[in-house]
Amino acid sequence: MAAKSIISRPVYGTLSPQPGKHHLFVADAEGALAITGMAKNAPAGFFDGAEIVFIPGPDGKHIGALEALKPAQFHLAPSFASLLPRLKQTLTNAHMGLRLYLSGTEGLIGQAMQVALEAGIDHTSMQTEHRGSLARRMQCVHCKGITENVTTQPATCSHCGLLLLVRDHYSRRLAAFQGVCINAEDRSEIPPMEEIFR
Secondary structure, eight states: OOOTTOTTSOOOOOOOOOOOSEEEEEEETTHHHHHHHHHTTSOTTGGGGEEEEEEOOTTOTTHHHHHTTOOSEEEEOSSHHHHHHHHHHHHHTOOTTEEEEEEEOHHHHHHHHHHHHHTTOOGGGEEEEEOSOOOEEEEETTTOOEEEEEOEESEEOTTTOOEEEEEEEEETTTTEEEEEETTSSOTTOOOOOEEOOO
16 A cells, blocks of 8 residues: 555545446456446446447456446457547547546556546546556656556566666656666665565
């Protein structure tokens, strides 16, 4: 658990049905459970005007449960990069009353929120719920490269190869945690790697 003094650290809630004309859900893997859990409290016909965009992950779990909600539109994507054009287009064409629900990993939530803010969607029209892996999206402050799905502390930058301390500082602009060289003064000092972000 992150220290309470780190104000940049995202705070997630629990999805709940909101009034609105259009509901857009973006989720990955276990994020589907947040949507199906919310559906239990949703009024009849809530998903009639809903669109669900889902990245199922390698096991393909939860697809059937989301399809059973009978949303107006249901799209599967293999990765966030592959769903990005659709998400940008949907948000660009959105009208007043859109409600955006983001659930799953921090990487997905952060990147989707970043796209929504760039499209002019007000943050009060978004809900987030973290589900699944605690793996982090990390930016190396030295080479500016992004490394996805970081689970260890320290972690190796996938771009420049530096050994990085994964800080709890989170950049909303980059949708990533910051990684700083852990052995800048003596590169021969290599602390043991521990898997702590699972």
